[in-house]
Amino acid sequence: xxxxxxxxxxxxxxxxxxxxxxxxxxxxHEYMSWYRQDPGMGxxxxxxSVGAGITDQGEVPNGYNVxxxxxxxxxxxxxxxxxxxxSVYFCASSYGTGGMEAFFGQGTRLTVV
Amino acid sequence: xxxxxxxxxxxxxEGDSSVINCTYTDSSSTYLYWYxxxxxxxxxxxxxxxxxxxMKQDQRLTVLLNKKDKHxxxxxxxxxxxxxxxxxxxxxxxxxxxxxxxxxxxxVEL
Numbered sequence: 001x002x003x004x005x006x007x008x009x010x011x012x013x014x015x016x017x018x019x020x021x022x023x024x025x026x027x028x029h030e031y032m033s034w035y036r037q038d039p040g041m042g043x044x045x046x047x048x049s050v051g052a053g054i055t056d057q058g059e060v061p062n063g064y065n066v067x068x069x070x071x072x073x074x075x076x077x078x079x080x081x082x083x084x085x086x087s088v089y090f091c092a093s094s095y096g097t098g099g100m101e102a103f104f105g106q107g108t109r110l111t112v113v
Numbered sequence: 114x115x116x117x118x119x120x121x122x123x124x125x126x127e128g129d130s131s132v133i134n135c136t137y138t139d140s141s142s143t144y145l146y147w148y149x150x151x152x153x154x155x156x157x158x159x160x161x162x163x164x165x166x167x168m169k170q171d172q173r174l175t176v177l178l179n180k181k182d183k184h185x186x187x188x189x190x191x192x193x194x195x196x197x198x199x200x201x202x203x204x205x206x207x208x209x210x211x212x213x214x215x216x217x218x219x220x221v222e223l
Contacts, residue, residue: 004155042213043211045211050209092211104157107153
């Protein structure tokens with residue numbers, strides 16, 4: 001059982017470039033989220049989805065887009081990369097709410113130069 | 114918005130108990146979680162507690178919740194070197210959105 005798979009694991013971008021971070025889960029989970037992790041700041045929610053076709057903004061959505069065309073996939077798009085987006089990005093999925101475990105991917109370490 | 118705070122570092126000797134603390138600002142009823150992050154990995158759920166409970170025990174882990182002070186703690190008994198990691202508390206909002214604390218780096222020394 002693969003769980004939550006993120007690709008790539010590492011990426012270096014130049015300022016202004018765009019890219020898509022991929023996230024796929026094989027657990028038929030309805031809820032999926034993207035977080036960024038920065039030193040001393042914990043994880044902050046970027047965007048989340050409660051099911052296919054439904055997305056909403058989290059705490060730090062600026063500069064990122066998402067879509068959810070299937071239950072399995074939840075890609076995160078950086079439209080025009082900035083050095084402030086240098087971070088470790090985590091995708092998570094869960095079956096539901098209320099004591100349900102969120103399963104996390106291994107993370108994507110992104111550096112914007 | 115919601116604030117969840119943790120101290121950044123904790124160092125203990127192997128075999129001692131570790132206590133990791135967390136405070137939060139929103140007092141509405143919800144689930145509170147403890148996650149563990151090992152180096153280079155994602156987060157793994159350790160345990161959780163609903164906000165109408167005072168305590169939950171799960172093997173070496175004990176979660177204490179003081180609702181009046183909005184204070185959550187995780188006690189790890191007989192701490193081992195394998196427990197060295199970053200520990201995050203998190204509070205669940207609507208749609209399973211999690212608000213995480215800053216994380217506590219636990220270092221276990223021999």
